[in-house]
Amino acid sequence: MKPTDIGRPEYFHKVVDCQLACPAHTPVPEYIRLIAAGRYSDAYMVNWHSNVFPGVLGRTCDRPCEPACRRGRVEDGESKEPVAICRLKRVAADYKDDVSARMPKPAEKKNGKRIACVGAGPASLTVARDLAPLGYEVTVFDGEKKAGGFIRSQIPKFRLPEEVIDEETGYILNLGVDFRSGVRVESLKGLLAEGYDAVFVGSGAPRGRDLDIPGRKEAAKNIHIGIDWLSSVSFGHIDKIGRRVIVLGGGNTAMDCCRSSRRLGGEDVKVIVRSGFDEMKASPWEKEDAIHEGIPILNYLVPKEFRHENGKLVGMLFEKVKAVYDDRGRRSLVPAGEPDQYFECDDVLVAVGQENSFPWIERDIGLEFDKWGMPVVSESTMQSSIPKVFFGGDAAFGPKNIIWAVAHGHEAAVSIDRFCSGEDVAVRPPPNVNLMSQKMGIHEWSYDNAVSNDIRFKVPLKDISISLKNIKVEVELGFDPQLAFKEAQRCLNCDVQTVFAAGQCIECDACVDICPMDCITFTANGEEDDLRKRLNAPALNLSQDLYVSTELKTGRVMVKDEDVCLHCGLCAERCPTGAWDMQKFLLTTTKAGPGCRDRHANHAAPSRQAA
Amino acid sequence: MTYIAKPKLHHPTLATNKLGFTRRDYEGPVSTLCAGCGHDSISAAIIQAAFNLDIEPHRVAKLSGIGCSSKTPTYFLGQSHGFNTVHGRMPSVLTGANLANRDLIYMGVSGDGDSASIGLGQFAHAMRRGVNMVYIVMNNGVYGLTKGQFSATADKGSKSKKGAINNDSPVDLVSLALQLGATFVARSFSGDKAQLVPLIEAALAHQGAAFIDVISPCVAFNNHAGSTKSYDYVREHNEAVNRIDFMPYREEITTEYEPGSVQEVVQHDGSVLRLRKLHAEYDPNNRIGAMNYLQEHQAKGEVVTGLLFVDPEPEDLHAYSNTVPVPLNTLGANELCPKSAALEKINASLR
Ligand SMILES: Cc1cc2nc3c(=O)[nH]c(=O)nc-3n(C[C@H](O)[C@H](O)[C@H](O)COP(=O)(O)OP(=O)(O)OC[C@H]3O[C@@H](n4cnc5c(N)ncnc54)[C@H](O)[C@@H]3O)c2cc1C
Ligand SMILES: Cc1ncc(C[n+]2csc(CCOP(=O)(O)OP(=O)(O)O)c2C)c(N)n1
Ligand code: SF4
Ligand code: SF4
Ligand code: SF4
Ligand SMILES: [Mg+2]
Numbered sequence: 001m002k003p004t005d006i007g008r009p010e011y012f013h014k015v016v017d018c019q020l021a022c023p024a025h026t027p028v029p030e031y032i033r034l035i036a037a038g039r040y041s042d043a044y045m046v047n048w049h050s051n052v053f054p055g056v057l058g059r060t061c062d063r064p065c066e067p068a069c070r071r072g073r074v075e076d077g078e079s080k081e082p083v084a085i086c087r088l089k090r091v092a093a094d095y096k097d098d099v100s101a102r103m104p105k106p107a108e109k110k111n112g113k114r115i116a117c118v119g120a121g122p123a124s125l126t127v128a129r130d131l132a133p134l135g136y137e138v139t140v141f142d143g144e145k146k147a148g149g150f151i152r153s154q155i156p157k158f159r160l161p162e163e164v165i166d167e168e169t170g171y172i173l174n175l176g177v178d179f180r181s182g183v184r185v186e187s188l189k190g191l192l193a194e195g196y197d198a199v200f201v202g203s204g205a206p207r208g209r210d211l212d213i214p215g216r217k218e219a220a221k222n223i224h225i226g227i228d229w230l231s232s233v234s235f236g237h238i239d240k241i242g243r244r245v246i247v248l249g250g251g252n253t254a255m256d257c258c259r260s261s262r263r264l265g266g267e268d269v270k271v272i273v274r275s276g277f278d279e280m281k282a283s284p285w286e287k288e289d290a291i292h293e294g295i296p297i298l299n300y301l302v303p304k305e306f307r308h309e310n311g312k313l314v315g316m317l318f319e320k321v322k323a324v325y326d327d328r329g330r331r332s333l334v335p336a337g338e339p340d341q342y343f344e345c346d347d348v349l350v351a352v353g354q355e356n357s358f359p360w361i362e363r364d365i366g367l368e369f370d371k372w373g374m375p376v377v378s379e380s381t382m383q384s385s386i387p388k389v390f391f392g393g394d395a396a397f398g399p400k401n402i403i404w405a406v407a408h409g410h411e412a413a414v415s416i417d418r419f420c421s422g423e424d425v426a427v428r429p430p431p432n433v434n435l436m437s438q439k440m441g442i443h444e445w446s447y448d449n450a451v452s453n454d455i456r457f458k459v460p461l462k463d464i465s466i467s468l469k470n471i472k473v474e475v476e477l478g479f480d481p482q483l484a485f486k487e488a489q490r491c492l493n494c495d496v497q498t499v500f501a502a503g504q505c506i507e508c509d510a511c512v513d514i515c516p517m518d519c520i521t522f523t524a525n526g527e528e529d530d531l532r533k534r535l536n537a538p539a540l541n542l543s544q545d546l547y548v549s550t551e552l553k554t555g556r557v558m559v560k561d562e563d564v565c566l567h568c569g570l571c572a573e574r575c576p577t578g579a580w581d582m583q584k585f586l587l588t589t590t591k592a593g594p595g596c597r598d599r600h601a602n603h604a605a606p607s608r609q610a611a
Numbered sequence: 612m613t614y615i616a617k618p619k620l621h622h623p624t625l626a627t628n629k630l631g632f633t634r635r636d637y638e639g640p641v642s643t644l645c646a647g648c649g650h651d652s653i654s655a656a657i658i659q660a661a662f663n664l665d666i667e668p669h670r671v672a673k674l675s676g677i678g679c680s681s682k683t684p685t686y687f688l689g690q691s692h693g694f695n696t697v698h699g700r701m702p703s704v705l706t707g708a709n710l711a712n713r714d715l716i717y718m719g720v721s722g723d724g725d726s727a728s729i730g731l732g733q734f735a736h737a738m739r740r741g742v743n744m745v746y747i748v749m750n751n752g753v754y755g756l757t758k759g760q761f762s763a764t765a766d767k768g769s770k771s772k773k774g775a776i777n778n779d780s781p782v783d784l785v786s787l788a789l790q791l792g793a794t795f796v797a798r799s800f801s802g803d804k805a806q807l808v809p810l811i812e813a814a815l816a817h818q819g820a821a822f823i824d825v826i827s828p829c830v831a832f833n834n835h836a837g838s839t840k841s842y843d844y845v846r847e848h849n850e851a852v853n854r855i856d857f858m859p860y861r862e863e864i865t866t867e868y869e870p871g872s873v874q875e876v877v878q879h880d881g882s883v884l885r886l887r888k889l890h891a892e893y894d895p896n897n898r899i900g901a902m903n904y905l906q907e908h909q910a911k912g913e914v915v916t917g918l919l920f921v922d923p924e925p926e927d928l929h930a931y932s933n934t935v936p937v938p939l940n941t942l943g944a945n946e947l948c949p950k951s952a953a954l955e956k957i958n959a960s961l962r
Contacts, residue, residue, distance in 0.1 A: 074620050443614055451618035506842050508647045508830065509802060513655035516618045516635075518625070537622040554846060568618055576647025576830040 001528050003550045003557075006499065009433045012585040014545060015562050016495045018085055021068035023407035025431075025589050026050040028065060028085055029495045033447060035091055036488035038481070041099050043092035048099075049588070052126050052172075052406050053151070055164040058090025059476065060155055062283065062401040070494050073541070074517065074564045081456035083491045084479075091484040093164070104133040106176030111135035113420045116196040118185050121149020122402045123393025124202030125172045126409025130592040131416060132175040139196075140177055143184035147173060149204055150394075151402060153231040154253075156260050157472045188361045188389070198388045198416045201375075202405070203360075205394035209353035211248065215306030219313035219348075223306065226253045226351030233260055233471070242346025244268040246316055248303055249351035250280035255287065257349040258295045263471040270343070271297045272316075274333060276323055289475070293468065301341060302333065306348065315344040354399045374398065381425045382412040390415055413592035421597050429590035429597075438496055438569075438582045445582055447496050449569040451516075452489040493567045497585045500558055502549040504579035507556070511571035511580055512536065517564045520571060525557045535561060617641045629665040637661045637668065639689035643682070649801030649827030649842075650680050650749045654687040656804050657718070657747075660811035661688060664859070672708060672715045676701040676730060679756045680722035680749035680827070699730025702737035702746075706928070709742055712938040713929055716815060717744035724754040727763035727782040734784070738791040738820050743927040745814040746793075746822045748784055749801070751829035752840035759832025770837030783909070785919065788822040789902050794925035795821035796901070798916045800845050801828065805854075810918060812857040816882040819925025826914065845914055852893040852904075852917040856885040876923050886918060895921055 004011060013020055018028040027046055034043035047054035066072075069082030113136050117124035120142035128138045146152055147169040151160070173179050185191055191199060208225035210216070216223065222242065226249065232238040245266040247258040250273035261269045271290065273280055277299050280287065287297065301318035308314055318341045321333040356374060361367060368376040368385035375384050377391045384391055392408030394400060415425040438445045460477045461467070467475045479487060512520050518537035525531070531546060532539040539546060544563035551557055572580040590596045617638070625633045637658040642651050661671070668690035675681035677698035684693050692715070696704040705719050719737070726734045726748050737746065752765040759772060763782040770776055788796045795817040799807040807825065814821035826845050828834045834841045839848075853874075859882050876884040876895070886895065894900055901920045908915045929936075939947065 073623070076620055450615040451620060453619055506647070506830075506834070507802060507846075508649065508828070508842060509652045509655070509804065510647045513651055514617065514641075516621060518622045537624055540624070553843070564622060566618055566620060568615070570615070570617065574642075574646045574651070576645065 001525060001531060001546065001548045004545070004547045006547075009431055009587060011545070012435070012495075012497050013431075013587050015497060016585065016587070017068040017070050018065035018083075019495070019587065021064045022051075023064065023404045024051045024410065025587065026065075027495065027586060027588065029491055029493050030586060031092060032083065032085070032088055032488045032491040033493065035088055036448070036485055040092050040095040041097050041102070044096040044099055045102055047089055047092060048171075049591075051403060052129055052409070053122060053168045053402065054089050055093035055168050056151055056160060057402060058086060058088075058093050059160050059164070060151075061086045061089070061403050064403070070492055070564070071490060074492070074566060075455070079455045084456055084459070084487050087459050087476075087479060088484060088488060091479050091481075094478050095481060100171075103171050104175060106174070107133055107135040109135055110137055113137065113197040114139070114195070115198050115200065115416060116141065116191055116194070117200045117202055118191070119149055119202040119204055119393075119395070120144070120147035120169070120179065120181075121202050121204050121393055121405060122151060123395070123405035123409045123412075124149075124200060125169060126406045127200045127202070127392065127413045127416070128177045129172045129175060130410060130413035132172075132177050134417065134593055136420075138177045139180060141180045141183045141185050143182065145181050147179060147181070149202070153234050154227060154256070156230065156256050157234070158259070158263065158467060158475050159256070161472070161474050184360075186360050188367070189365050192365070192386075192389075196388070197420050198390065200412055200416065201384075201389065201391045201395050202393045202409070203358070203395045205354050205356045205399040207355045207357045208253075208350070209355060211303060211350050211352055213303055213305055215308055218311060219306045219308040221311075222313035222347045224347065224349050226257045226349050227354060229349055230256055230260065233264070238264070240265045242266065244345045245270075245347050245349065246343060246345045247271045247349045247351060249273065249353070250275055250282055251351060251353070252282050252286050253354065254349075254351035255282045255290050257351050258290055259293055260471060261347075261349065262293050262295065262468055266347075269295050271295060272301050272303070272318065272343070273297065273299050274302050274321070276300060279331070293464065300333070300336065304340060307342070313345065313348065315342055316348060317342050356395065356398060358395075380411070380428060381415045382408055383415055383425055388419065410589065410591060414590065414596045417592035417596055421599070423598050427598070429595065431590055432588045432595070434586045435497070435499070435583045436586075438584055443573045445496075445569055447493050447582075447584070448489070449493070449496075449567070449582070451492065451566050451568050452486070454486055454490055456490065457483050457487045495585050496567050496569070496582050498547075498560065498565060498567070498571060499581045499583045500547065500549055500560070501579050501581070502552055502558065504577040505549075505552055505558065506577055506579075507552055507554055508576060510574040510576065514570045514574040516568065516570070517566055519561050519563075519565045521559045522552070522554075522556045523559060524555070525551070531559055535559060537561070539563060615641070628662055630667060632662065634658060634662040636690075637688055639684075639686045642686040644679055644686075645831045647830040648679065648755075649751065649825075649829070650683050651686070652801040652804065653747065653749055653807070653825050653827055654683045656801075656807040656811055658687050659804070659808050660815060663808070664812055664815055666716065666815070670714075670716055671718060672705075673718045673720060674701050674705045674708065675720040676722070676725035677756070678722035678725045678754065679829075680751075681720060681725055682756075683749070684718075684720050699725050699728070699733055701725065702730065702733040702742070705744055706737060706740065706742050709744065709928065710934065712940060713743070713934070713936075714938045717742070719744050719746045721746070721748050722755070723748060723750040723752060723762040723764040723784070727784055728754075731763070731782065735787065735791055738788050738793045738822065741792065741794065741820045741925065741927045741931060743819055743929070744821065745811065745817075746820065747811075748822075748824050749827040750784070750824050750840070751827050751833055752838065753829050753833045755829045755832060759829065766839040769839045770835070772832050772835050783905075784822070785824045786902060786905055788824075789898055789905075789920055792820070793822045793920075794819035794922040796920040797822070797918045798824045798826070798914075800826045800849060800914075800916060802842055802846065803849075803916075806851060806916065809855045809857040813855060813878070813882070813884050813918065813921075816857070816859070816878055816880055817921070817925065818879050819922070819927045848912060848914045850890075850908060850913040850915050852890045852915060852919065853886040853888050853895065855918050856887070858883045858885065876921055878921075878923050879925065884918065884921065889917070895919060896923075
């Protein structure tokens, strides 16, 4: 193999599994260390710069970082659990001081460029946050009264209290953003005619799928579309439901529907899903939460008919199916040949999917749509076929989640900034990277290198008898500072990289001997497949790289399998010559502003960050 | 030294041996030796060998003297018995222990100072008596623990870190062991585990006095230009006479070898040492030939390593002394203290 080029930011970025997996590339270990140090405000700001809504996301994020977390690959025994990255984010939000003074200030001088954002969900708000402090005049339109989009209208308050949304949308609206609440944009053509320099479409995926089976019309009064029903609950238009409720669907919306029903008078609430339990779209923890609240989940039942008497819903009929797999492992559901099953109920919530819909975008203004009715949008620049119109969040590629909406928002803001500066939006700015030795003394590092043996801590919950009584009572209490410290200590500091200087190595084997994970091997070089088999421990995880040195004195090379390294620093502690060093790799994505442009403008200082 | 404990976590594919132990179960607490000390690599080789041989840790007694090398038994086989003797006295304490309990596996760990300076006489007698043990000298040419004075194994003309030249002739423990009747004699290098681990395995299986001289650079005081015990010097001058594969029992030869290039030695316990010859004329069953070879090649400045001599049918101190076949602790009070009638009988026989 060729020697590894650690100068490429991609190499060490990949080692920080969580940060790579986070769509917004939040420097996770950086903020986790700050939490362990009790520096909650600093931890909050590290998050805020990357993901804009730490308090919201610390309670609701889909957390793609956690399945990626190294801890899940290295723990012993049956419990291989990632660090509770998401809930630690909430700790930063819960225990921070007043951070308003640390927020950017509204621009003193406007730059003369006007930007319109359609929708006030997380995608648009991210664009507004990135652009307003630079001097852009940002106008945000939303048909609803308050900002937040689905964060406010869909996510139940027992998962996300309203104050948190108010606080974090407030930080953005205070940046001198012109928020036109209650104004629904009815025409893109009209909006473009108002002469904006760029338009960002963050209008979400607002339409809930219906279920067209017999009885749907007749029993309509007691059949509700999940997302419409949830927003009516959020805005206080609905405050009760029947005693027996069936929720159809296996996604997160279904989980929010059933848990909300339990709090609004539903005593016998069940979720009924076509697929098997494991294939359900809902995150494992959301299913767990529903089951914990006494909600059964019934699988492999396909809705057949709404039964009604005298114009009133009385129950639902389902066909039992089973999963069969073809040679290619593709699943199909076929009748199980069992009798149909009937369940009585008073109300049904239909949560079987969500769709985009752009009734306000004219089809004759040059904006290209694909055959599924989705706008044609570049995944890297978020630009549509009209150069000044950008998309992001659920409106761009269909329903995803908040953190993706934020990530899109950042990219769109970079594009808009370059576009308005007359630069090619296809050229993307590289990230900011910093690699710094953590050596403090002979065996002293500026990070805590001891590895905790604790298994993942559970977030304490409010007593169920209280939380089921009031839909506004938050279920999770969050970690207290002691638990947060212990959970933070489980983080392996994957950003503190093992950096190898071949010229200093005397091949004494000290690092090989001490490494608890058998990551390091000195051996003759070879092709990757061959090397992977010849290491002290086989490198079976092909998604993780091998770090290969230049040739050493004996003609061998040092090969390190990054897969299960604990970043414990023992290799560097036992190295007599300092050939190994532990260096912190801090990567921050480049946001809109002078840094993202080819010709660096001279206004606006770069934002300050906790180190 | 390192302050944190070595993490308990280990590689997901880490193997277990017949006893259900992983290699990590044979470790001890984290080493306090200097980072990069060759002695730590030898500890790692001992750990690997004990794991490979499925050794029950409680069946092992580790004894050592004084020195950085003699500290190492703390850092391996944490579940085994241990004894730190006075400086240079490991061989006699081990001999006593072995006489009392012949069932344990004895591992004597020492340094060049411990064995070639203050303990030279002790070393000699353990070898000539054929104490059934593995005697490992971690040989760095200096007194590491007392800050790097030349030891008795330092080569004439070699230079100290401060620049002083050693004028005394060196003690070559390998030659002494051969001359004094050790039945297994080898030399290796801490930086070459592929050679060292099978040698330790073979020595553990050997039922007699097995001696291994392991050159083990002291990074703090003897790893500079002008030293003959540095990583660079040993790598440049290392002449291995053979490579050995240790097998607990005979296996089919599956690899193709040049005719005459492989020699097998079956030890008394049935284990097999398969030697891949690197020097065709070298015969590890010939004690006198080995001594001659060593003298010749050492004179040329070569560091001769490998399995230098082995007697496949060794005898040991217990055989020479006709002792009881079981450990003394399994005998009853009457057998250990056979009363005055027995004493009378012995006295009568001496009259
Ligand atoms: C029930 C439910 C629960 C969810 N839970 C989670 C969760 O726990 N975690 C998570 O990460 N994600 C969750 N999601 C998904 C998440 O809410 C969305 O992916 C995210 O909010 C999308 O953000 P966005 O900015 O694209 O648009 P949205 O948040 O959908 O905001 C779009 C906004 O645009 C406004 N708008 C639309 N058209 C117009 C127009 N023409 N003029 C003016 N305004 C307009 C809408 O009123 C809305 O306020 C959930 C979704 C649902 C349905
Ligand atoms: C009776 C006695 N004399 C002298 C000493 C001082 N002393 C301690 S260690 C040592 C030499 C150790 O050298 P070596 O056995 O080569 O061990 P190394 O530290 O080099 O591994 C000496 C002379 C002692 N501890 N006891
Ligand atoms: S251990 Fe810490 S740094 Fe590593 S992936 Fe998990 S959260 Fe990220
Ligand atoms: S930091 Fe070094 S010693 Fe620790 S696990 Fe990684 S490679 Fe091994
Ligand atoms: S002084 Fe020398 S022998 Fe002792 S621990 Fe340090 S390197 Fe090893
Ligand atoms: Mg010594």
